[in-house]
Amino acid sequence: AQTVTQSQPEMSVQEAETVTLSCTYDTSENNYYLFWYKQPPSRQMILVIRQEAYKQQNATENRFSVNFQKAAKSFSLKISDSQLGDTAMYFCAWASNYKLTFGKGTLLTVNP
Amino acid sequence: SQTIHQWPATLVQPVGSPLSLECTVEGTSNPNLYWYRQAAGRGLQLLFYSVGIGQISSEVPQNLSASRPQDRQFILSSKKLLLSDSGFYLCAWAGLETQYFGPGTRLLVL
Numbered sequence: 659a660q661t662v663t664q665s666q667p668e669m670s671v672q673e674a675e676t677v678t679l680s681c682t683y684d685t686s687e688n689n690y691y692l693f694w695y696k697q698p699p700s701r702q703m704i705l706v707i708r709q710e711a712y713k714q715q716n717a718t719e720n721r722f723s724v725n726f727q728k729a730a731k732s733f734s735l736k737i738s739d740s741q742l743g744d745t746a747m748y749f750c751a752w753a754s755n756y757k758l759t760f761g762k763g764t765l766l767t768v769n770p
Numbered sequence: 771s772q773t774i775h776q777w778p779a780t781l782v783q784p785v786g787s788p789l790s791l792e793c794t795v796e797g798t799s800n801p802n803l804y805w806y807r808q809a810a811g812r813g814l815q816l817l818f819y820s821v822g823i824g825q826i827s828s829e830v831p832q833n834l835s836a837s838r839p840q841d842r843q844f845i846l847s848s849k850k851l852l853l854s855d856s857g858f859y860l861c862a863w864a865g866l867e868t869q870y871f872g873p874g875t876r877l878l879v880l
């Protein structure tokens with residue numbers, strides 16, 4: 659069975675600094691997708707970034723970028739120039755055949 | 771563009787009462803649809819998913835059920851709620867392997 663592990667239950671960062679959230683996964687499949695979702699206090703799940711496993715280039719969306727290491731099955735999220743609005747729970751997820759497996763989340767707090 | 775709606779937004783129900791949560795999607799046809807539950811401070815648990823009208827797959831045995839009476843409508847039901855059914859229920863639809871979530875329903879069973 660596929661598993662997704664987020665080893666950091668909580669993290670904090672100062673506003674304007676950079677923070678990296680870790681995620682590892684376990685799968686025997688070769689074609690899959692990886693995601694980071696953000697869940698702010700409103701509890702709305704918001705897609706942050708998506709990575710196709712067959713692409714070697716790391717995905718980037720404005721201040722958010724990933725470090726995808728397929729052989730190591732690692733998929734970390736880097737947030738640059740952190741903003742107060744980035745405070746949220748962040749979930750890493752693995753997908754294949756339209757089914758997602760989520761990690762347990764990392765609670766990120768951005769301090770002023 | 772696609773949008774996903776859920777209602778009600780909040781629900782307080784007594785133990786043993788029935789439940790019906792509704793999810794509808796606009797702007798897409800024949801989407802894969804999902805129901806998740808999230809307990810407080812925890813990750814998401816997939817409850818049901820559907821690849822078409824009348825096609826329901828259950829991931830976790832429980833006293834909940836799901837139905838898809840129309841292409842873009844997904845309903846989560848229970849005949850008798852348990853205290854353990856309390857939580858945050860999220861509906862999602864899938865496009866290109868990416869799932870997009872609705873705003874969720876907060877259910878409190880007393």
